[in-house]
Amino acid sequence: MNSIQTTGIILFAHGSRDPQWRLPFEAILQSMRAQHTGPTELAFLECMDPSLPKAIDAMAQTGVKHINVIPVFLAVGSHVRKDLPILLDASRAAHPALTITASAAIGEQVDIQQAIALFALSTLG
Amino acid sequence: MNSIQTTGIILFAHGSRDPQWRLPFEAILQSMRAQHTGPTELAFLECMDPSLPKAIDAMAQTGVKHINVIPVFLAVGSHVRKDLPILLDASRAAHPALTITASAAIGEQVDIQQAIALFALSTLG
Numbered sequence: 001m002n003s004i005q006t007t008g009i010i011l012f013a014h015g016s017r018d019p020q021w022r023l024p025f026e027a028i029l030q031s032m033r034a035q036h037t038g039p040t041e042l043a044f045l046e047c048m049d050p051s052l053p054k055a056i057d058a059m060a061q062t063g064v065k066h067i068n069v070i071p072v073f074l075a076v077g078s079h080v081r082k083d084l085p086i087l088l089d090a091s092r093a094a095h096p097a098l099t100i101t102a103s104a105a106i107g108e109q110v111d112i113q114q115a116i117a118l119f120a121l122s123t124l125g
Numbered sequence: 126m127n128s129i130q131t132t133g134i135i136l137f138a139h140g141s142r143d144p145q146w147r148l149p150f151e152a153i154l155q156s157m158r159a160q161h162t163g164p165t166e167l168a169f170l171e172c173m174d175p176s177l178p179k180a181i182d183a184m185a186q187t188g189v190k191h192i193n194v195i196p197v198f199l200a201v202g203s204h205v206r207k208d209l210p211i212l213l214d215a216s217r218a219a220h221p222a223l224t225i226t227a228s229a230a231i232g233e234q235v236d237i238q239q240a241i242a243l244f245a246l247s248t249l250g
Contacts, residue, residue, distance in 0.1 A: 009245055016202040024200045024232035031242035038249070070245045074199060075149045077141040103248050106241050107149035115240040116231050117156035120134055120195045123228050124163070 008039035008064040010055050012102075013072040014079060015044030022048055025072060039064055045079055052084075056091040056100065066099040074107035133164035133189040135180050137227075138197040139204060140169030147173055150197060164189055170204055177209075181216040181225065191224040199232035 009032070013025050025042050032040045039062050043055035050058065052069065059067055069088065071080045084102060092100050106112050134157070138150050150167050157165045164187050168180035175183065177194070184192055194213065196205045209227060217225050231237050 007249055009248065011245060013199065016200065018202045018206075021200045021202045024230075024238060027235075027238045028241050028245070031239050032245055035242070036246050036249075040245075068248050070248065072199060072241065074138065074197060075141065075146045077143045077146045081143075103245075105149075106244060109244050110152070112237070112240050112244060113149060113152045114156050115237050116153050116197065117160070119231060119234050119237060120136060120153070120157055120165075120228075121161050123134065123193050123195065124132055124161075 005038045006064050007066040007068060008041070008059045008062065010041050010043050010052065010059065010067060010069045011072050012043050012045070012052055012069050012084065015046040015048035017047050028072070043069075045083060052087045053091055053094070056095065056098075060095050060098055064098070066101070069100070069102040071102060071105040073105045076105050076108065080105050130163045131189050132191040132193060133166070133184045133187065135166050135168050135177065135184065135192060135194045136197050137168050137170070137177055137194050137209065140171040140173035142172050153197070168194075170208060177212045178216055178219070181220065181223075185220050185223055189223070191226070194225070194227040196227060196230040198230045201230050201233065205230050 011025060029040060029042055039059050041055050041059060043050055043052040056067055073080050088100055088102060136150060154165060154167055164184050166180050166184060168175055168177040181192055196209060198205050213225055213227060
């Protein structure tokens, strides 16, 4: 396997009691899987399965060497700044042979900010 | 004024007690303003100013005929499904001459889902 196939990506989102809430995240995951054959999964902070620790445990069994967690949050508050590092440290302790990293939150990406701005302006018709 | 200049856009986001949390929304607003001269503003559901009713009141004073609210939420839960319509109905009652609409949540837009998927895959290097 090359490095792309030994790296897994987990999309980490907030979660909700409303089962419909996960649909956009499922759509993002399907878009990724249509373009990439390596391991990709969802995980949630609250209310939805799998939790991030469970998703990392399961992905670790696939033989990946590195997991990168993408915080699918529009902005950085306590969930990304405090809760996520605690979860990552616990998973690093549980899987010492695995490299576990996290990207910046998706809302901090200029390309995504611009896509949202373009959509907003497109509603002017 | 043409119809684009008589329509205002309000980006409606969740809000947070963390003042840094609003930075991505400010960046989206600046991106819009760099491309468009009509009225554009932010509003928040909780913890941050202005609230959506205050933002609509202020924009109504600029002479717009139509305000479109963009829910800058990644997914649809009770904030978009229940809280937002209640706020919109109250503002419609307060401003009967104004047309107030709302778009689908930004996380439901395929272009934005694909931008998030592309960013996630780009982290594979």
